[in-house]
Structure formats: C-alpha cells, structure tokens
Amino acid sequence: MAFTLSFAYLIGGRIPYFIFYTSLVLVVIGFLWARIIGRITAVCYTEASSAQVGGKVKVLIEVKNLTGWPVPWVQYWVQMPATFGLPDNLACYTFSLAPHEKKTFSEMVECRRRGIFTWGCGLLKTGDLFGTFVNSLSVGELRELTVLPQIFDLGHGLETMTGLRPGDSFWSRKAGRSGASFMGVRKYDHGDGISRIHWKASARSQNFLVKEFQKPKLLDCMLYLDLNEENHAGEGPTGSAEKAVALIASIAGAGIKAGYGIGLVVFGAGRGYIPIGYGKGHFALILQTLVRFGQAKGDDFGEALSHELALLQRKCQVIAATGCLNEKLVDGLLRAKLKGQYSSLFLLKLESFADRETNLNERANCLDRLGAAGIPVVGITKDSDLRLVFRGLEYEAG
Numbered sequence: 479m480a481f482t483l484s485f486a487y488l489i490g491g492r493i494p495y496f497i498f499y500t501s502l503v504l505v506v507i508g509f510l511w512a513r514i515i516g517r518i519t520a521v522c523y524t525e526a527s528s529a530q531v532g533g534k535v536k537v538l539i540e541v542k543n544l545t546g547w548p549v550p551w552v553q554y555w556v557q558m559p560a561t562f563g564l565p566d567n568l569a570c571y572t573f574s575l576a577p578h579e580k581k582t583f584s585e586m587v588e589c590r591r592r593g594i595f596t597w598g599c600g601l602l603k604t605g606d607l608f609g610t611f612v613n614s615l616s617v618g619e620l621r622e623l624t625v626l627p628q629i630f631d632l633g634h635g636l637e638t639m640t641g642l643r644p645g646d647s648f649w650s651r652k653a654g655r656s657g658a659s660f661m662g663v664r665k666y667d668h669g670d671g672i673s674r675i676h677w678k679a680s681a682r683s684q685n686f687l688v689k690e691f692q693k694p695k696l697l698d699c700m701l702y703l704d705l706n707e708e709n710h711a712g713e714g715p716t717g718s719a720e721k722a723v724a725l726i727a728s729i730a731g732a733g734i735k736a737g738y739g740i741g742l743v744v745f746g747a748g749r750g751y752i753p754i755g756y757g758k759g760h761f762a763l764i765l766q767t768l769v770r771f772g773q774a775k776g777d778d779f780g781e782a783l784s785h786e787l788a789l790l791q792r793k794c795q796v797i798a799a800t801g802c803l804n805e806k807l808v809d810g811l812l813r814a815k816l817k818g819q820y821s822s823l824f825l826l827k828l829e830s831f832a833d834r835e836t837n838l839n840e841r842a843n844c845l846d847r848l849g850a851a852g853i854p855v856v857g858i859t860k861d862s863d864l865r866l867v868f869r870g871l872e873y874e875a876g
Contacts, residue, residue: 627765663687702797703745
C-alpha cells in the first residue's frame, strides 16, 4: 500500500490513484472478511473410546460456519493419538464452507500401539480470498483413547494349561477330564430346564427326575510378564515386548472365558499386581494393567520370579513370558515344581526380533534342565502365530 501511494503521489494522474484506492478497498474488505468469518466451530472425536492394537477406529470431524458469509478456505490441524503413527501426530484437513454450512469428515484409522493417548486439540486457520489476512483459532478439547493389547483367539488350546506335557496337544487329552461329572438324579423343581430331565428314570418312577452334576474344580492361573527392556528386542508393534503382552492378554482372555481364575504380575517400571479373580470385569482390570505398563529397566526377571513363586501360597498354574532364560529363572521354576506348582514358560527368541547376540549354549543347558523336570517351554519368534502356540506349533522342551 505504501508503494502504491508513493507511486500515485510521484506520478500523479487518475490511474495510479485508482490503483491505490482499489487496493485500499480490497485490503479493508479482506481484513473485515477475515474477522467476520473467524466464527467457525470444529470438533474431532472417535466413535469408541477404546480399541485393540491392530483394530480400527472411526475418527469423525465436524465443522460449522456460524456466519452468513462464505469461507473460501479453511485449514484444520488436529493433534491425533500417537497410536495412529502419523508424522508428528498431526492431521491437516483443507476445505471451504458456505454460509451456515456444516461439514462432517470421517475415516477409519488403524491403532498401532497400546496405551492411553490424549488428543483432540486443533488449530483452525482461515482468511480472506486472497490470503492477505489469516485468522487463527484454537479449538477442540482433550480426549482420551485407550488402546488395549491385541487379543488372539486361542480356541480350545488353552486346555493344555492344565496338563501340558512334551508332545501333548489338546486332542490327546482324556475325554471327560474337563466339564461337570454326573452325580445322580433328584426330583424336578420349578425352574429346572427341560434338557436336565432324565427321561428314562422319570418313566420308571412315574415322576419327573432331573440330572445332577458335580461342578468341576476351576483352575487358578498366575501369569507373569517380563517387560524389563534388557530382556527384549525390537521396537514398536513388531517388538518382542508387544508380542509378550499380546500373548499374556490372550491367555488371560481365554482363561476367563473358560471360567478359570486368572491373576497377573507385571515386571517393568515397577511391579503391577492383580490377584486371582473371575469374570469379565476382572479381565477388564487385567487389560487396563497391561495398557499402563511399558518397557523399562528393572530387576533381574529370574530373581524377581523366584521371589514371587516362593511367596505364592495358592496351588495354581504358573505361566511366564520372557525373553530371558538363565539359571536363576530355571532354579525358581524347579523349586515351584517341588511345591506342587505346575509351570509353563513362553520364551521369546530375541534373535528373531532384532540383530542381537544370544548365548545359545546357556539356553540349551537351561532347556535341558527344564525338559528333564517336565516343565514345557514354548518358543516364540517374530513370525509366530499366537493362535497356534497351544496347538503343538513351535513346541520345545529341552
């Protein structure tokens, strides 16, 4: 503007002054337009507040022009959850709005990392048609998205927890070992299901008799998860730590579904402990604990597990998942076996997750000791399908 005014003053004439006043009018209009059309609202949210790793959530963005003026351009920068894996965790949407128009954008985004993520704040930028004046406005509010560990369907393979032996599979177990056993019959009471009526006995006695069963003793299981960063390799969703978390979450889910009592101890940034419990609410508590813990420096897993097993009063199944196999860990499992605790170990083979040196001789010696004691070890690699770990795939015990 100063240049245009100086040019008109020095040269004189109608055209320079016409150019000056036209430019002045355009600047004033652009300034006023940018101020007026700044009344835009925007909100970003997901349909669900929680998801699983590998699952997708629907992200919705709603923007509305509150003025009667058209908005030629709008840029909306949104802080997205880190689980989406976007550059700098930012997403940008560019669009225009008619007077009083409301627009909604939606897209399905995959969750790649577990955790509790805060997100939702955004920055709206808009201005005049020429881009001379820009109006910026902070919008949105902080929201939380909880991403749970990935959970795999273990099928019936979890039954092997109650009696896994080298070479065993679920289908080799004796029929009738699990489930209720028949005790006898009794008189029919109001509310008994028709399927429980013993028709032959009822015909003989000329009265309705129903079958009675003895409920099976439910199995209690303690899960021990090692998240000491020294005992893991690889990063992100493909690392051994995330594989171990998914494994423990899947075992817990399958156990709860089968009616087992499940407890959890996590070694990472501190110690997380969930006592043995039952039901969907207890499973949700286990998942929330797994969400909060990540890799961190910690105590030696062998020593920590040995201490935990020594304090374990309840006779139950012990399942541990770790990338470390040393003599201290073996000693702890052997002592637990002498106390009547049945143990299974899931060993993550770190050399498959990253280029890392592994003491194969020490591993072989430890596997020999565990195999001689009848303690099964299941090897887990980067490419292992966790849905098959209980079905004889990649099974080793010495």
